Amino acid sequence: MSASQDCPISAVRASGFSSRRGFLAGLAGTFPGLALTDLLGRDGVLSGGHLHHPPRAKRVVQLFMAGAASHVDLFDYKPRLEKEHGKQWDPGEGVELFQSTPGASMKSVWDFRPHGKCG
Numbered sequence: 001m002s003a004s005q006d007c008p009i010s011a012v013r014a015s016g017f018s019s020r021r022g023f024l025a026g027l028a029g030t031f032p033g034l035a036l037t038d039l040l041g042r043d044g045v046l047s048g049g050h051l052h053h054p055p056r057a058k059r060v061v062q063l064f065m066a067g068a069a070s071h072v073d074l075f076d077y078k079p080r081l082e083k084e085h086g087k088q089w090d091p092g093e094g095v096e097l098f099q100s101t102p103g104a105s106m107k108s109v110w111d112f113r114p115h116g117k118c119g
Helices: 008-014 020-027 031-043 071-075 079-084
Strands: none
Touching (some): 020 031
16 A cells, blocks of 8 residues: 555545535535534534624515416517417326416416517
């Protein structure tokens, strides 16, 4: 064995972590990393000292709303949606849906008309 293989630092570098910072960054998203963060937080090690402005929020509400119309669908003109408005949407065979049955097609909420000298 060479001297570089006997050195524990070489083993750490060979594993992809070239520094303590790299090791901790790699550990951050794992379950042991979450536990380490909790333990360090309890001891006050992660505390950054006093805050410039004390926090005023007591609660945070995070909303995740799946199923809304895409911005692309709202702002791009799609003439077929004008014809299919209100009809039941059929994805065709071979499409597996993981939520409920699809609803009716909806035309754009904006009125489209030509502007300028193009088109």
